[in-house]
Amino acid sequence: MHGFYRWSNKWWPGIIPLALLWALAGWNSTQPLEADLAARSNQALKNTVLDKTRISVAGRDVSFAAQAFSEEGRRSAVASVEAAPGVRLVNDETRLVAEAKPFVWVAERDNVRVTLWGTAPLPASKARILEAARAALNGTEVSDRMGMARGAPARFDAAALLLVDQMSKLKEGKIVLSDIGVSLSGMARDLGGREAIAAALKNLPEGFVVASNEVKAPPYIFQANKDPVAVTLTLSGYVPDNNAHAALAAAAGRKFPNEKIVDNLKASIGAPSGFTAAVTSALGALSRLSTGTLVVSDREIKLSGDALYEAAAGQIRAGLTRELPLGWTSKPEISVKPAAAPVDATVCQQLFAQNLTKGRIRFESSSASINADSAGLLDRLVETAMRCPSTNVEIVGHTDRSGAEEFNQELSEKRAQAVADYLVKAGLPADRFTAVGYGSALPIASNDTDEGKAQNRRIEFVVRP
CATH class of the missing domain: 3.30.1340 (Histidine-containing Protein; Chain: A;)
Known part of the structure; x- marks a missing residue:
């Protein structure tokens, strides 16, 4: 008996490693x-x-x-x-997957990135939308924060892909698709962008509707800069169409006869009503400045620069406000150019001649009423007269040969007097100026052509010490 216990005490410790080996074998086969x-x-x-x-x-x-x-x-x-x-x-x-009620998907753009959030119905839908966004936005960062949910309306993918494409037309804004309703807000990137988006929305899949479209057009900008050093007038920005472009370019040519016109204008839709008339008037105000900038933004006109003399500054401010179409506003910031150094009679005569070499004082047909296009030229003539205060000036009127000789004589005198009155209104002494007219008696070109007649209809300044 004692022998059995001694044997068993020696046998059972061997079972432990055997069990471990069996477990390890089982684990190795199960894994x-x-x-x-x-x-x-x-x-x-x-x-x-x-x-x-x-x-x-x-x-x-x-x-x-x-x-x-x-x-x-x-x-x-x-x-x-x-x-x-x-x-x-x-x-x-x-x-x-949880069901979304309502089913909302959003694309939002700021100055840095486009963020996609809300819900997509399937992983493949999410991938297609993300790929389309990156392709449409041409390098703009696209942030994906879309989740997934059940409950999307039929043809969701087609609607979302069309809306993603509209993000490229926004400078900033948000597009929200809530069930079948589409809401848009923000600022279009370019003029015409708002209209392009509205046109695209007409192609939404069947069943989808535009709940609201509050996308705004960017400001309609027209700019003109007068540079006296380069002797240029630079036009940039937008005009409504080719007809308006031609009309404004022609007006600039008449109002700025001494400047080279640099025309960088582009035609685009979105111009406010009264655009051409307002800009034409504003260009006239700019022509009276020594140096200046005109910025037209929608229906607001900002004009800044230096008038050639004090009275002109007041006239420009008042005239700009008075002549604008209804609904337009102006912000004139007009200062006065410092007075130029005095000159003697010889230089004074040269300055008058230079001013009248390219430009000529225009009048209404068969009338002594000075055309508004000549205001800038007349202001330069005023400035010249102010530089030679000790001289007297004879203002001479001439006409072409059209019409009766007596009528032409009287017309030439009245036109000369109208110019003298302009100078006096600017603040110059009336006794310095004498108005005379010679009718058609002293032509400088042939009266047989329209071009020759235009040259003969002229005002001359003769300086008397």
């Missing part, structure tokens, strides 16, 4: 089996559309968790795992 079942289960799901899929295997039992986008898809996915070779039991932990 490859579980990995194989996990691979088979995942392979069974390759053609399913799921989110957040998770597979774990214990022996031959599979725990399967995922979010499905439909009940049919969920059941099909579970059945696929159950049918995988070697699977004994499936622990079904699948759920349906």
